[in-house]
Amino acid sequence: MYKVDSDFATEFICDAEILESLDCAKKNKNNLDVIKNILERAKNLNGLSHRDAIILLENNDKNIEQEIFTLANYIKQKFYGNRIVLFAPLYLSNYCVNGCVYCPYCFANKNMPRKKLTQDEIKQEVIFLQDMGHKRLALESGEDPINCPIEYILESINTIYKIKHKHGAIRRVNINIAATEINNYKKLKAAGIGTYILFQETYNKKNYEKLHPSGPKHNYNYHTEAMDRAMIAGIDDVGLGVLFGLDSYKYDFVGLLMHAEHLEKKFGVGPHTISVPRIRPANNINPENFNSVPDNIFKKIVAVLRIAVPYTGLIISTRESKEMRKEILGLGISQISAASNTSVGGYLVNKKNNLAQFDTDDKRSLDEIVYWLLELNHIPSFCTACYREGRTGEKFMSITKAKNILNCCGPNALLTLQEYLEDYASEKTKMLGEKIISRELEKIENKKTHDLLEKYLARIKNGERDFRF
Ligand code: SF4
Numbered sequence: 001m002y003k004v005d006s007d008f009a010t011e012f013i014c015d016a017e018i019l020e021s022l023d024c025a026k027k028n029k030n031n032l033d034v035i036k037n038i039l040e041r042a043k044n045l046n047g048l049s050h051r052d053a054i055i056l057l058e059n060n061d062k063n064i065e066q067e068i069f070t071l072a073n074y075i076k077q078k079f080y081g082n083r084i085v086l087f088a089p090l091y092l093s094n095y096c097v098n099g100c101v102y103c104p105y106c107f108a109n110k111n112m113p114r115k116k117l118t119q120d121e122i123k124q125e126v127i128f129l130q131d132m133g134h135k136r137l138a139l140e141s142g143e144d145p146i147n148c149p150i151e152y153i154l155e156s157i158n159t160i161y162k163i164k165h166k167h168g169a170i171r172r173v174n175i176n177i178a179a180t181e182i183n184n185y186k187k188l189k190a191a192g193i194g195t196y197i198l199f200q201e202t203y204n205k206k207n208y209e210k211l212h213p214s215g216p217k218h219n220y221n222y223h224t225e226a227m228d229r230a231m232i233a234g235i236d237d238v239g240l241g242v243l244f245g246l247d248s249y250k251y252d253f254v255g256l257l258m259h260a261e262h263l264e265k266k267f268g269v270g271p272h273t274i275s276v277p278r279i280r281p282a283n284n285i286n287p288e289n290f291n292s293v294p295d296n297i298f299k300k301i302v303a304v305l306r307i308a309v310p311y312t313g314l315i316i317s318t319r320e321s322k323e324m325r326k327e328i329l330g331l332g333i334s335q336i337s338a339a340s341n342t343s344v345g346g347y348l349v350n351k352k353n354n355l356a357q358f359d360t361d362d363k364r365s366l367d368e369i370v371y372w373l374l375e376l377n378h379i380p381s382f383c384t385a386c387y388r389e390g391r392t393g394e395k396f397m398s399i400t401k402a403k404n405i406l407n408c409c410g411p412n413a414l415l416t417l418q419e420y421l422e423d424y425a426s427e428k429t430k431m432l433g434e435k436i437i438s439r440e441l442e443k444i445e446n447k448k449t450h451d452l453l454e455k456y457l458a459r460i461k462n463g464e465r466d467f468r469f
């Protein structure tokens, strides 16, 4: 039985409801009246249900597709403006007791050397990332209670927040670690994490159990209910995602939206972010053995997600190529990783050994990506203001749903870009960035914000740091 606010995974991610939604989408995919009605409602910027969203995704009409793409871009601009938030992953450990068949870190892969960074190595990696200009990290680690217990993760977070090198500082640490218990989520909350990220991989229970044949992650219910436990523990910014390619993309698309609806209904707070990774080659992993999602479908998935959950940050990683990232930036993406290394110690301390979880496609430096975003009229942002100002969970959502977060995102993007230009940019990027900051500053209509921002920008040029709205 489908019950959106149930405590049980198989009720809020109800297989029968997903299958009925897929069936309904098949029946209505060419019904122009239905489609037009959904698009009209989407223009109110209140999002769409999973049933509406899958109908849009199923439709193949090129004109409708164009309408979807235009609307997705419009919605992104309305909620978040033209800023794109940048971050990098930091892999702490690849010890893992799970058997995920699509991941080279699975314990059965004996070709994979294992490594866990020491606190000193973390320091070296973080200084390297700070010297690039990063302010926001996503910590990644395999699941291994002996080699990588929660105490190690907490110690690592503490180490990272303490590192201040030149003007560098990591101001927000997001965490992507295995599903755990409420008391551990409480500890993560107390350690000052930003978002807790956990990918569902696939919502199809049967297939999930096959893809995760062993280890604690095999337990579908425990994994799927993890975000509820995190919320109960007080972590009110959570990040969802599926690994597109593991199951039918349609099934996972509907499951993902049902999960978002569940969190919203039960806790009053939808997902802070949604990530849309597609499966990539890696040690022992060939994506051809999975259901790869073609580019044209992938673009539509991104656009319809933006329309369906307009308030949520949409994240794309360096798994995707420069060309694909350029296209989907205009379809609702609001955060991207940049200059990422997906290997434990891969930035500096263990560069020679490839311990990557997957191959990246976009291998450009952070400066190249900043310049590229500026050229494309996006504002690269290193902003971390919200959780530092207590704008999390319900508070964040109510500001964002009222379309007021833009008043913070825009100025903060310019402030953090100015810091980047002062401390890390190449001459070429600095010149272009300065020009764009002046242009964007003049666009700010609210006089108080304009004047304060102008003052802060001048103070950054004089050596001060870390202003925020
Ligand atoms: S996906 Fe995560 S849990 Fe699964 S094997 Fe890889 S690191 Fe371990």
Ligand code: SF4
Pocket (backbone or CB within 6 Å): 085, 381, 383, 384, 385, 386, 387, 405, 408, 409, 410, 412
């Ligand atoms: S103001 Fe908040 S939502 Fe906007 S970029 Fe900064 S942290 Fe993100």
